Structure formats: structure tokens, C-alpha cells
Amino acid sequence: MKTKSFFHSYAVLLLMALPFCMLSSGCKKENQNAIPFSIDLSNSTYSALNTPGAYLYNANVVIARINATTFAALSEYCTKDNNTVGYNASIGFFVCSGCGGRFNLDGTVAFGPPPKALTKYHTSLSGSILTVSQ
Numbered sequence: 687m688k689t690k691s692f693f694h695s696y697a698v699l700l701l702m703a704l705p706f707c708m709l710s711s712g713c714k715k716e717n718q719n720a721i722p723f724s725i726d727l728s729n730s731t732y733s734a735l736n737t738p739g740a741y742l743y744n745a746n747v748v749i750a751r752i753n754a755t756t757f758a759a760l761s762e763y764c765t766k767d768n769n770t771v772g773y774n775a776s777i778g779f780f781v782c783s784g785c786g787g788r789f790n791l792d793g794t795v796a797f798g799p800p801p802k803a804l805t806k807y808h809t810s811l812s813g814s815i816l817t818v819s820q
């Protein structure tokens with residue numbers, strides 16, 4: 687009976703701790719193991735990136751097509767509270783979906799509460815293959 691009670695208490699503690707872990711910055715790690723990766727822009731999954739101003743997510747990286755020849759790739763989650771960051775072509779910044787922090791194309795903070803820059807990744811396009819690397 688005591689063993690069962692002990693495990694029940696342990697399980698309750700784990701369930702109570704989980705939301706705090708999910709809200710803290712330490713739990714949402716970048717998928718570093720997936721980098722470098724390549725995506726084929728002729729594949730319908732990624733073909734949105736053939737249009738300047740469009741963006742998508744892959745392996746916890748937000749990738750935006752800035753113009754005909756330039757891409758920007760940054761870590762997907764805001765450095766404030768881990769909300770997703772998307773590209774807003776009309777203003778030329780990456781914008782956090784949480785409280786609107788803005789990031790420059792190189793990942794540095796342009797405006798708002800984010801305490802530090804997003805990780806910037808290198809991009810290279812060869813034919814229809816876009817490679818994202820450290």
C-alpha cells in the first residue's frame with residue numbers, strides 16, 4: 687500500500703512539473719541534429735519558398751525567401767517565451783507570434799521584449815535544392 691502511494695505521489699509531482707517545463711526556455715530545444723538539412727523546392731511540401739516573401743518551418747528552423755536570390759533561416763522559437771516566429775515580408779522582419787517581438791534577417795533583436803538573438807543559419811541554393819547549415 688505504501689509503495690502504491692509513493693508512486694502515486696511521484697506521478698502527481700511529475701504531472702505538476704510538466705507545465706513549468708513546457709513553459710520554460712530550457713525544454714524546447716532546437717533540433718540541432720537535423721542541421722544541416724536540404725529541402726527540394728520542386729517538392730510541393732516546400733514549393734512555397736519559390737515565392738519571395740513566403741516562409742515555412744522545417745526542423746525547428748523558420749526559412750523565408752527574401753527575394754529571388756536570398757533566403758534567411760533562423761531558429762523557429764522566440765528567445766522570450768518560445769512562441770513561433772514567422773516572416774512578415776511587408777515590414778521585412780521576422781515577428782514573434784507571442785507579443786510581437788521583431789527580429790532582423792540576421793536574427794538580432796530589432797524591437798520588443800526578446801532578450802537575445804535567434805540563431806542564424808547559412809542557406810545555399812543549388813538548382814531546386816536549398817541547404818540549411820550552421
Ligand code: FES
Pocket residue numbers: 764765766767768769782783784785786787788798799800
Ligand atoms: S514571446 Fe516573443 S516577443 Fe514575446
